Amino acid sequence: MRVTIRDIAKRLDLSTATVSKVLSGRESAFISEATRQKVLETAREMGYRPNRVARALVTGKTDIISLWAQTLAPYHSEVVNLLMDQMRPHGFELIITDMVKHPDWRAYCEKFPQWQVDGIIALDSPECVRVFRQANPHVHMPVVSMGAYYVEEGDFVGIDLYSGAVEAVQHLLQAGVKRPAYLVCNYGNHVGDPRYDGYTFAVRQAGLEPLYIVAEHSSRPCARERMHQYLDEHPCPDGLFCFNDEMAIGAYRALCERGIRVPDDVAIVGCDGIMDTEYLERPLSTVVQPVGEMCRLAWEFLHRRIENPSVAPQQVLLKAHLVVRDSSRRG
Amino acid sequence: MRVTIRDIAKRLDLSTATVSKVLSGRESAFISEATRQKVLETAREMGYRPNRVARALVTGKTDIISLWAQTLAPYHSEVVNLLMDQMRPHGFELIITDMVKHPDWRAYCEKFPQWQVDGIIALDSPECVRVFRQANPHVHMPVVSMGAYYVEEGDFVGIDLYSGAVEAVQHLLQAGVKRPAYLVCNYGNHVGDPRYDGYTFAVRQAGLEPLYIVAEHSSRPCARERMHQYLDEHPCPDGLFCFNDEMAIGAYRALCERGIRVPDDVAIVGCDGIMDTEYLERPLSTVVQPVGEMCRLAWEFLHRRIENPSVAPQQVLLKAHLVVRDSSRRG
DNA sequence: TATAGATAGTTAATCGTTTACCGTTAACCA
DNA sequence: TGGTTAACGGTAAACGATTAACTATCTATA
Numbered sequence: 001m002r003v004t005i006r007d008i009a010k011r012l013d014l015s016t017a018t019v020s021k022v023l024s025g026r027e028s029a030f031i032s033e034a035t036r037q038k039v040l041e042t043a044r045e046m047g048y049r050p051n052r053v054a055r056a057l058v059t060g061k062t063d064i065i066s067l068w069a070q071t072l073a074p075y076h077s078e079v080v081n082l083l084m085d086q087m088r089p090h091g092f093e094l095i096i097t098d099m100v101k102h103p104d105w106r107a108y109c110e111k112f113p114q115w116q117v118d119g120i121i122a123l124d125s126p127e128c129v130r131v132f133r134q135a136n137p138h139v140h141m142p143v144v145s146m147g148a149y150y151v152e153e154g155d156f157v158g159i160d161l162y163s164g165a166v167e168a169v170q171h172l173l174q175a176g177v178k179r180p181a182y183l184v185c186n187y188g189n190h191v192g193d194p195r196y197d198g199y200t201f202a203v204r205q206a207g208l209e210p211l212y213i214v215a216e217h218s219s220r221p222c223a224r225e226r227m228h229q230y231l232d233e234h235p236c237p238d239g240l241f242c243f244n245d246e247m248a249i250g251a252y253r254a255l256c257e258r259g260i261r262v263p264d265d266v267a268i269v270g271c272d273g274i275m276d277t278e279y280l281e282r283p284l285s286t287v288v289q290p291v292g293e294m295c296r297l298a299w300e301f302l303h304r305r306i307e308n309p310s311v312a313p314q315q316v317l318l319k320a321h322l323v324v325r326d327s328s329r330r331g
Numbered sequence: 332m333r334v335t336i337r338d339i340a341k342r343l344d345l346s347t348a349t350v351s352k353v354l355s356g357r358e359s360a361f362i363s364e365a366t367r368q369k370v371l372e373t374a375r376e377m378g379y380r381p382n383r384v385a386r387a388l389v390t391g392k393t394d395i396i397s398l399w400a401q402t403l404a405p406y407h408s409e410v411v412n413l414l415m416d417q418m419r420p421h422g423f424e425l426i427i428t429d430m431v432k433h434p435d436w437r438a439y440c441e442k443f444p445q446w447q448v449d450g451i452i453a454l455d456s457p458e459c460v461r462v463f464r465q466a467n468p469h470v471h472m473p474v475v476s477m478g479a480y481y482v483e484e485g486d487f488v489g490i491d492l493y494s495g496a497v498e499a500v501q502h503l504l505q506a507g508v509k510r511p512a513y514l515v516c517n518y519g520n521h522v523g524d525p526r527y528d529g530y531t532f533a534v535r536q537a538g539l540e541p542l543y544i545v546a547e548h549s550s551r552p553c554a555r556e557r558m559h560q561y562l563d564e565h566p567c568p569d570g571l572f573c574f575n576d577e578m579a580i581g582a583y584r585a586l587c588e589r590g591i592r593v594p595d596d597v598a599i600v601g602c603d604g605i606m607d608t609e610y611l612e613r614p615l616s617t618v619v620q621p622v623g624e625m626c627r628l629a630w631e632f633l634h635r636r637i638e639n640p641s642v643a644p645q646q647v648l649l650k651a652h653l654v655v656r657d658s659s660r661r662g
Numbered sequence: 663t664a665t666a667g668a669t670a671g672t673t674a675a676t677c678g679t680t681t682a683c684c685g686t687t688a689a690c691c692a
Numbered sequence: 693t694g695g696t697t698a699a700c701g702g703t704a705a706a707c708g709a710t711t712a713a714c715t716a717t718c719t720a721t722a
Binding site: 014015016017018021030031032035054056057058059060 | 668669670671672673674676677678679
């Protein structure tokens with residue numbers, strides 16, 4: 001059976017309070033060095049493992065952070081890794097919740113407070129946060145939103161993909177592209193997608209008509225398939241700006257399969273700056289998100305709010321910058 | 332403040348027991364339909380959210396599974412996604428613990444029982460499991476090991492990469508490679524790495540000397556850098572079998588950068604079968620692990636042991652098969 | 663000598679559930 | 693009418709920690 005502080009207390013003829021004070025390592029308590037050592041030793045001998053569930057029940061802290069994301073794509077993995085690096089030194093664990101995978105994510109968000117996590121990091125999940133907040137007006141769980149969608153309330157670390165998108169389109173035009181298309185997925189009708197707005201603005205500004213190619217999901221296979229399908233029915237656009245790198249890579253593959261040359265026939269620019277883009281035979285131009293800085297700030301905000309729930313919410317918007325590589329470099 | 336069953340009970344002038352019986356949805360209890368409805372309604376009205384921590388303390392179940400992994404590479408993301416798909420319908424959450432990221436993973440494994448998870452899935456982490464078991468002989472936490480390293484004790488879903496490696500080397504030789512090298516990382520001196528053994532065997536069988544190129548980590552940047560460094564000092568091998576696809580892609584990139592042609596100058600075969608391999612301009616040959624089947628079985632084993640801790644441990648070894656693509660196809 | 667303060671340790675309530683066990687009621691039957 | 697039983701609901705003890713408040717002892721100081 002599990003060894004508890006009571007067992008240790010009994011063995012040493014002490015009270016559980018004393019044992020707890022030693023084991024939870026609070027310096028303030030008055031415990032003699034002799035008892036301290038005895039308790040520590042006995043705990044080790046008996047193979048005592050604190051029960052974090054019991055502790056959490058009384059302290060109200062679980063040392064667990066929940067990450068809300070939309071399918072664990074490579075971009076998300078990088079975020080996960082970076083966040084973990086930040087949190088670990090502070091003793092927090094990360095529990096990943098993939099909202100897309102939930103058959104009923106709305107209900108899940110509404111009932112989320114049942115998991116007593118110490119905080120939530122919502123990556124590109126503004127809708128989830130909204131549902132969560134609305135259903136739990138009296139719950140004060142620290143939440144920081146991060147990602148490319150603008151969030152009005154609470155702590156927020158955003159990426160300004162709007163100007164990144166504009167930059168990307170202008171770059172394509174300068175490279176001689178006559179009509180850049182936007183390859184996008186159909187989440188939420190593009191509402192709140194700054195890339196969409198940026199693309200549309202930049203294209204219109206150049207006196208051109210926008211051309212949207214819409215795929216079901218933002219995944220590689222989906223983009224690849226959609227691209228094939230599109231090219232079966234339409235002439236090939238000479239430039240492609242993509243919702244994310246996943247889709248860019250999917251499209252790139254489809255073009256390869258059709259013998260269409262990149263960048264000569266089609267110049268491609270992606271979004272996110274995932275590591276994969278650098279490792280293609282023809283590295284992919286992309287609007288790089290400052291993920292490191294973003295994760296650093298997200299954790300900083302969350303950690304601060306955990307320590308002091310009443311601090312004023314903070315919002316930052318980080319710049320994303322176009323990195324030009326071979327996939328859109330001509331001449 | 333948080334709404335508890337006590338609040339509901341007080342409001343309805345019932346006992347907490349009754350409320351609990353309704354809310355925890357056990358059918359066996361005798362509760363009239365009228366009270367049931369009243370409780371349900373009041374709970375909804377008051378915005379009641381069960382406290383899983385409190386529940387876990389008494390039931391001993393948290394509905395949380397811990398995944399132990401080594402840095403969240405693309406291969407791991409796929410595993411994570413697949414496992415989640417399995418577990419979600421059963422109401423389990425996944426908490427990912429990246430052992431490599433822990434400054435002191437040994438201590439962490441030893442103290443792991445403090446997290447009252449319902450089970451552990453250890454992906455390519457045989458050493459962690461060993462440390463965990465040894466430090467906690469009396470703890471009966473369900474563990475299933477999965478991955479390419481053979482584990483003798485407990486439930487285990489393995490991949491036979493040995494024969495996969497042999498197959499890969501033989502394929503390279505048939506494609507006309509004179510001296511295939513093995514690009515590997517230096518975890519644990521290759522002990523227990525079936526690819527290493529398979530490679531070595533196959534090369535020796537062909538009357539050749541093995542050639543190992545050892546990088547620090549199994550990551551892309553690391554493999555790329557190591558490859559450059561190697562080629563600065565040595566002639567280029569004409570074939571490359573790699574520890575995993577990450578390293579293969581890293582090496583591939585290094586070769587591209589040096590103007591060395593794949594597969595004409597060097598034929599490459601990777602390991603794992605991650606999605607990225609399909610999306611290169613020249614898709615990568617790779618020894619594909621049956622990840623789907625592996626995850627399905629891992630969850631099946633774990634779930635069974637959670638329900639019935641005394642079932643006999645089960646061990647399976649799945650075959651991995653070489654998929655030949657452009658990176659090693661000649662002529 | 664009286665008093666205050668520092669030190670060491672104890673008592674018991676508490677966190678929010680679950681659940682084994684018990685009591686009451688009412689229907690049913692012989 | 694007395695007894696059996698099923699249905700419904702309550703009591704209270706867990707689960708394993710933390711912690712406020714308290715007691716007891718010792719030391720130092722006036």
